[in-house]
Amino acid sequence: VQLQASGGGLVQAGGSLRLSCLASAQTFNNYAMAWFRQAPGKEREFVAARRCTGGSAYHAASVKGRFTISRDIAEKTLYLQMDRLRPEDTAVYYCSGRYGWSVAYYDSSTWDYWGQGTLVTVSS
Numbered sequence: 001v002q003l004q005a006s007g008g009g010l011v012q013a014g015g016s017l018r019l020s021c022l023a024s025a026q027t028f029n030n031y032a033m034a035w036f037r038q039a040p041g042k043e044r045e046f047v048a049a050r051r052c053t054g055g056s057a058y059h060a061a062s063v064k065g066r067f068t069i070s071r072d073i074a075e076k077t078l079y080l081q082m083d084r085l086r087p088e089d090t091a092v093y094y095c096s097g098r099y100g101w102s103v104a105y106y107d108s109s110t111w112d113y114w115g116q117g118t119l120v121t122v123s124s
Contacts, residue, residue: 001025001113005095008118015085015122021078021095021115028076029053032101035069035080036108037091037120046106047093048080058105063089085122092117 007019025031034049048059048069057069068081078095096111104110 001031001097003095003097003113003115005093005115005118008093008120010121010123011085013085013087013122013124016081016083017085017120019080019082019093019095019118019120021080023076023078023097025076025097028071029073031097031099031113032105033069033071033078034096034105034111035078035093036096036111037089037093038117039088039091042091044094044108046108049105050078051101060106082120085120087122087124090120090122092119 002024003021005021011017030052032052035047036044037047038044046060050057050069066084070079094117095115097113098111102110
């Protein structure tokens, strides 16, 4: 499975961006998908995840209420709508995927496939 992330850029604090992640999987609906991010000098951290079946989505406490993960099955695309951005949201954002769901979805080591990352910079 190949993942291609896009949509990053420079935005002022309080602004919005939407990230996209195009997947090559034939059966995209069988894959759980997620977003992680990594700021300079920090470890990769969980942002949001969405189960492969049903509508369950999970968001990190730091982004809950500001970010929304969604997916378009027909377009095989994962999205991350980011609103009310803050300087501390500055990071490289990675999309990830795995076949089926893991209860340890917040742990990056449980995800099998990764996109190349897209840089989000939020200026104050």
